[in-house]
Ligand code: ATP
Ligand code: MG
């Protein structure tokens with residue numbers, strides 16, 4: 116590829132709305148271009164990375180036995196009504212009407228369509244197990260799109276769905292996908308961790324998230340350095356929200372007794388017995404105006420008693436529900452919980468309440484972390500938090516350091532992560548709702564046992580950059596760089612030798628299957644080098660008259676401090 120034919124468009128400054136380094140660098144490197152809130156054009160340079168990410172995922176999915184298909188972006192509402200998700204999913208689900216007034220959705224995920232295909236196509240036990248996947252555009256009307264394509268509204272996801280005869284074989288399918296994900300993220304060259312996770316609105320029986328470790332991550336993970344234990348604290352959406360709502364929190368802290376009020380106090384006050392089965396939940400409820408802007412936020416503490424099983428409440432009873440807490444409008448919360456026992460209304464006593472200076476606050480109460488498995492939760496992740504946000508990471512670390520791990524194998528630590536993949540063992544949740552059955556050996560219909568498996572294709576780009584960059588720009592891992600090698604000729608317009616050598620090296624590398632770009636734009640060396648350092652190409656070869664006289668070129672790896680003089684043969688050897 117020649118730069119003059121390709122499209123290179125770099126910027127000196129990042130736009131003001133870019134908060135995190137990956138968003139800034141992707142904008143500056145001309146990888147994405149904003150079209151609207153959370154909606155981006157994937158520009159040629161960025162698209163090359165996306166295609167490489169997709170290729171690796173596709174290869175490993177096929178290797179693991181999954182079959183590719185492609186399901187539509189726009190899907191009829193009827194299927195979503197069969198599972199109840201048309202109503203349950205809340206404002207994140209984009210609903211549209213056609214010219215006849217019929218309801219459709221823009222897919223945020225594809226369980227319903229997939230299950231519909233399976234119930235028609237997979238009729239016999241002989242056809243199972245089966246695993247289908249696609250790499251497709253998704254739309255989620257996120258409450259707070261940000262960080263560029265890391266939390267977009269439109270994004271690309273690889274989603275896969277497995278169908279099995281029973282839980283035992285479905286577990287094998289799940290483990291197979293888990294292993295495929297390990298390979299995929301290893302091939303991306305990213306530092307990641309698989310953590311036990313909540314099953315959220317999708318529901319189901321077991322779930323792991325693949326988290327790329329980065330201090331700017333929206334998720335907080337507890338893990339035990341001396342064992343395999345790792346779980347998501349499921350605060351991804353709560354923390355930024357709470358930071359935004361410092362004012363609301365302040366009001367709460369005034370009515371609580373600083374440092375003294377506890378869940379026990381609340382329970383005593385309300386005459387509730389506080390037993391081991393009581394779980395507490397923090398809710399932040401937003402009131403929106405007609406423009407969809409938040410005009411008021413109320414923070415609630417909800418105590419759940421034994422008769423309110425966590426799972427029952429957790430799965431889909433309220434839109435946008437996440438483990439142990441969620442966001443919903445005040446009226447939704449009241450409509451659902453208003454008349455039920457265990458609902459305590461908007462109250463102002465939180466545990467523990469810590470007043471820091473005169474702003475403050477603290478709000479966490481016995482969050483339940485991790486897998487939906489009895490005795491495998493880490494509960495009591497309580498911390499006070501000072502604002503502003505940068506103190507947060509340190510804050511969390513301080514509180515958790517040293518707490519015993521639930522598996523008894525050591526102590527817990529905390530780190531931040533970016534959720535790049537998620538595997539679920541769904542069980543029969545969707546097959547039951549949609550009557551997806553197969554005939555067993557005895558000709559008896561049985562519900563198919565399902566799993567579903569997502570990877571945030573476009574989010575990978577942001578996560579990779581959060582982990583791999585310096586003050587000059589992006590440092591792409593080899594496997595997903597837009598180009599692996601750039602050839603930079605100096606003075607090509609003046610020197611026939613340089614021009615000939617640059618073209619020859621470009622062609623030789625191409626012939627050897629190396630993904631190489633020749634920068635024939637005629638830029639000055641400084642500007643040219645700055646561009647490719649910003650874009651993050653892993654290898655650079657500089658060709659100049661001076662070097663050619665000695666029969667040498669200059670090679671520099673993107674992480675190298677200095678360039679090295681090598682012969683052309685040595686360069687070819689190094690890059691192939
Ligand atoms: P998050 O907790 O970040 O909102 P999620 O749990 O809602 O993600 P899943 O339903 O598990 O997401 O979807 C599978 C994958 O799709 C996620 O692991 C993530 O990598 C990616 N993804 C989800 N939402 C977005 C988004 N708004 N922008 C980009 N990628 C996303
Ligand atoms: Mg989400």
Ligand code: MG
Pocket residue numbers: 351534
């Ligand atoms: Mg999540």
Ligand code: MG
Pocket residue numbers: 324534536537
């Ligand atoms: Mg998820």
